[in-house]
Amino acid sequence: MNDSEEYQQRKQFYDQLLTIYGRKPVLEALQQPGIQIHRLHLADSNKSAAILDDIVAIAQRHNAEICYHSKQALSRISRNGKQDQGVAVDLVLGGYRAYEDFLKTAPNQYELLALDGITNPQNLGMILRTVAASGIAGVLLPKKGCAQIDPLVIKASAGALFRCPILRCDDLAAALQNFQAAGAKVCGLSSHARQSLGEFQALAPTIFVLGNETHGVSSAVQALADHNLRIPMANGVESLNVAITASLLAFRHQLTGA
Amino acid sequence: MNDSEEYQQRKQFYDQLLTIYGRKPVLEALQQPGIQIHRLHLADSNKSAAILDDIVAIAQRHNAEICYHSKQALSRISRNGKQDQGVAVDLVLGGYRAYEDFLKTAPNQYELLALDGITNPQNLGMILRTVAASGIAGVLLPKKGCAQIDPLVIKASAGALFRCPILRCDDLAAALQNFQAAGAKVCGLSSHARQSLGEFQALAPTIFVLGNETHGVSSAVQALADHNLRIPMANGVESLNVAITASLLAFRHQLTGA
Numbered sequence: 001m002n003d004s005e006e007y008q009q010r011k012q013f014y015d016q017l018l019t020i021y022g023r024k025p026v027l028e029a030l031q032q033p034g035i036q037i038h039r040l041h042l043a044d045s046n047k048s049a050a051i052l053d054d055i056v057a058i059a060q061r062h063n064a065e066i067c068y069h070s071k072q073a074l075s076r077i078s079r080n081g082k083q084d085q086g087v088a089v090d091l092v093l094g095g096y097r098a099y100e101d102f103l104k105t106a107p108n109q110y111e112l113l114a115l116d117g118i119t120n121p122q123n124l125g126m127i128l129r130t131v132a133a134s135g136i137a138g139v140l141l142p143k144k145g146c147a148q149i150d151p152l153v154i155k156a157s158a159g160a161l162f163r164c165p166i167l168r169c170d171d172l173a174a175a176l177q178n179f180q181a182a183g184a185k186v187c188g189l190s191s192h193a194r195q196s197l198g199e200f201q202a203l204a205p206t207i208f209v210l211g212n213e214t215h216g217v218s219s220a221v222q223a224l225a226d227h228n229l230r231i232p233m234a235n236g237v238e239s240l241n242v243a244i245t246a247s248l249l250a251f252r253h254q255l256t257g258a
Numbered sequence: 259m260n261d262s263e264e265y266q267q268r269k270q271f272y273d274q275l276l277t278i279y280g281r282k283p284v285l286e287a288l289q290q291p292g293i294q295i296h297r298l299h300l301a302d303s304n305k306s307a308a309i310l311d312d313i314v315a316i317a318q319r320h321n322a323e324i325c326y327h328s329k330q331a332l333s334r335i336s337r338n339g340k341q342d343q344g345v346a347v348d349l350v351l352g353g354y355r356a357y358e359d360f361l362k363t364a365p366n367q368y369e370l371l372a373l374d375g376i377t378n379p380q381n382l383g384m385i386l387r388t389v390a391a392s393g394i395a396g397v398l399l400p401k402k403g404c405a406q407i408d409p410l411v412i413k414a415s416a417g418a419l420f421r422c423p424i425l426r427c428d429d430l431a432a433a434l435q436n437f438q439a440a441g442a443k444v445c446g447l448s449s450h451a452r453q454s455l456g457e458f459q460a461l462a463p464t465i466f467v468l469g470n471e472t473h474g475v476s477s478a479v480q481a482l483a484d485h486n487l488r489i490p491m492a493n494g495v496e497s498l499n500v501a502i503t504a505s506l507l508a509f510r511h512q513l514t515g516a
Binding site: 095122126129130132133134135158160163164197198231232233234235236237238239240241243244247248251252254255 | 353380384387388390391392393416418421422455456489490491492493494495496497498499501502505506509510512513
């Protein structure tokens, strides 16, 4: 293996890591099923505490490496020295990577969900669980405007987060434009759209965008959408929970057998 | 209209009423969108309080009848004098009725969901919202073993509860046997089942039973199920959130166009 290949493999591995910090958040994350721990990081200035013993015990059960650092070095790992409380953990998320990596080797046809302002951690966790179970290509999760992966999200995902193909991006609209440049179509979901999901046929790679729980798809994304789709609703109901909408999109091929 | 018809109409109306009691629960329920208030009941012994003023103001905005009672009479309405705090409200649930009523006039073909030990109010609310939006015939909600409709459930349903066809029963297994006697088939959902949902064809009225969030379908219901079905899952995910499963069942005909 040459240096460049080794570098790529290491980059790929480190890209899958998610760092969580703070005593309670770390303990709660480690208590979830399906967790994969790379390294536990502790400040060597920590005084002994029951919660730290619990955290170390779980890390040991998982045979995770435990590293001690100066307070300053730890704050470079947590990137939040004010709130890390002397503890951080690197979790391995099997399907976590930059969307650019996905695009480089994307198949001819695929479907993704994209999250545009999903701020409720329960909803995010349920969506990640559903996407993992559905087998679709993944979910595009921007750093801006969405809830980020934290212990609440891990809990709501029932551990499925560790198996979910999550494509990271910074800004959703910019990422969607790159997907469009590569031939993908962007579909915004909206209860006001004229076209129903059942009428839509995906003839190209397709990204379904789910908008904020209250305000829907953002205007920046709306402006670049190729289609707007609605899920028909009975009894005058105005909208579905966003995680429910996500599940109908992600599982529609299994249900239709298409 | 003869006496018997009048009695039937009145019975039908009163069957749709759901009584909620306690100051905070009543206020929270009344603050939800889509709420329909029949009567607000107050104890004439209540001392003035800001929360009561808020409750009365909402009832007035809805042109609801406001009735004053002795403490004792109010406790007969709330059926819980110890916790009603001098307040109860009758809400009108448009689709709320006894399952026996549904069976009397049931169409030749229909699909229902049945809830077997759904204890999380968030899940119950999401299921009721989804069922209302899907247009399927209804959801069978037993008094025993499930979360009951309370302000948390109303909130999680985003008000759709007031439009959801909810069929009340006491004991689920007994009700399912009555449905079976009337020609319906009972399908338990389980991630361990051999048959997948996509392989199942509903040739008779069908009731899909959703089990407890942790323990699944109860043994009493399992014993009488005609089919056991699973939803195929990718990436080694073991289960879906029960409200997600409910949505896939309720919406599968819209998605398939069948």
